[in-house]
Each structure stands twice: as structure tokens, then as C-alpha cells.
Amino acid sequence: MNVEExxxxxxxxxxxxxxxxxKPESSFIDDLGADSLDTVEVVMA
Structure with missing residues (x-):
């Protein structure tokens, strides 16, 4: 498994x-439906 995967x-x-x-160009908020808390959780994971 590579880093991207x-x-x-x-x-x-x-x-x-x-x-x-x-996708590499996906926006967390616009394309994947994340809110600000979701973004923080991704960073902390």
C-alpha cells in the first residue's frame, strides 16, 4: 500500500x-461533505 492509498x-x-x-483534487468540504470538525478528525488520524 502506498502513501496515497x-x-x-x-x-x-x-x-x-x-x-x-x-481524488487528489477533491475538496473535503465541497466534494466529500466534511465539516470543520471532520477536517480536524482527519488531521488527527
Missing amino acids: KIKEIIAEQLGVKKEEI
């Missing part, structure tokens, strides 16, 4: 989205 796995778990929905 690991990061996608963490983001998918924290935000409850599918890994396939996460």
Missing part, C-alpha cells in the same frame, strides 16, 4: 465515503 483509507474511514470517491 493509506491517506485515502483514513479519509474514507473518517468521513464515511468510498475510497473511489476520493
